Amino acid sequence: MSQQGVTPQSEDFSRWYTDVVQKADLADYSPVRGCMIIKPYGYELWEGVKGGLDYRFKATGHQNAYFPLFIPESFLKKEAEHVEGFSPELAVVTIGGGKELEEPLVVRPTSETIIGWAFQKWIQSHRDLPMLINQWANVVRWELRTRLFLRTMEFLWQEGHTAHATHEESNAETMQMLDVYTDFAVNDAAIPVIPGRKSNQERFAGALFSYSIEAMMRDGKALQAGTSHDLGQNFARAFDIQFTDDNNELQYCWTTSWGVSTRMVGAIVMTHGDDQGLRLPPKMAPIQVVVVPIFRKEEEQAPVMEAVTRLAAELRGAGVRVRVDDRDNLSPGFKFNDWEMRGVPLRMEVGPKDVANNTVALARRDIPGKAGKSFVAQDGLAATVVALLDEIQASLLQQATEFRDSHLHEVGSYDELVNIVRNDEWALAWFCGGAACEAKVKEDTSATSRNFPMHQPHPGETGKCAICGGDATEMAYFAKAY
């Protein structure tokens, strides 16, 4: 059961976040440092993410499979950059069944290696391509500093792995999945993400190019909410993934990988939440409409409950996820606050007045206070509610977009960049992509480049790197990141 309020966002965003996650019953701490227990309400939210992504994966021709949790340690070492990037955060099993293992087993931090091994077995001919696989799984990374949903030692995610005959095709796949993530984030999670290419410094260990969708949280920090990697032939060479082309020549495949994790749940919380707690976009909300019955006298109960039951059934019939809060030990006022904290988009109150007038009261979560509350007719309620949920979905996206755009500035000089970024806003600047420049920004501000956005603000133009003054062909976002 949730209690009382949460720390205001403006006072302490970090505390606000951990308060909300726990009080809204999304997650709890575990007995093991850095791990989390995902509670039913939080897991339903994750299931919403899964559902929204999974059908998009299938619509783009991918199939789900499952690969083992344990990976031979030697596999990780086959790709030089990959092992270098991941070895500091590996959990390794050295004892099994009471005996020391001949070869230690790594608990997967990601599955490029074991899936590469499988692809090598499965792919012989160009007719076997493209190979389009996704898996829903847990992975483990021994993180130094963790945060509920945003970074835990074990987390849930999906990882797509594909193999193609040409770089053109694998590149197209990489971009397609970046688009899929963007579409999901914007249209389902109502998060106005910015898709773009990572700098070489921020690239995935072993990738040719990494792409990301970057989201702005309400404290101005950036959160990488999804990644799509063009792995080139790096893993194909390391795992010998070869096929015979139509000229009977042996070729290495071109592979990709792409992932979204339970971090997305954190992104939803930190994009939409306010001082009252969560605000969930209707498409993601486990409960879209909560019905609070109100009656003062015994004799009012039956007619109110009759209306509640009837209307709830009508809404369910229209495909709306409805929860009737019939807990009899709590006052309506308590329930209002409770469900607001849990982010339910729409609250419906049904009381004696409504029974008499053939109305219900609807209160929108996206518009606080009296302004968001109105009385509407019971006739045609399902249509009213469905339309209102669409409106709330759009309104949350609009609010988040306006917030983002007002905290994002194109800068012309390094001083400007530094000032903007130190102020927890995003700077859009010409950037040469150089490691030295990136390091300087990090040194001076602790911010990093987020990405080179796919939609460049000045297409076709070039400029001078805001950091070193050298030639730059693209602009990049810089921001502090989670």
Added chain:
RNA sequence: CGGGGUGUGGCGCAGUUGGCUAGCGCGCUGCGUUUGGGACGCAGAGGUCCCGGGUUCAAGUCCCGGCACCCCGACCA
């Protein structure tokens, strides 16, 4: 691994220069009254005061040593 903070019923906390039966609010259980913005009464249950040493007639409180967790940095989806 550095810096800061916190460990006392389920949660949030108080507990003075060591002192007597360890308190308060919320929650929980039962009964009754309540219910349009966080209800109320009555009666209950619930504690190795993070762990281990030490000082003392006496330790939640003082000393030493551990451990855990949270927040801020370095590493990262």
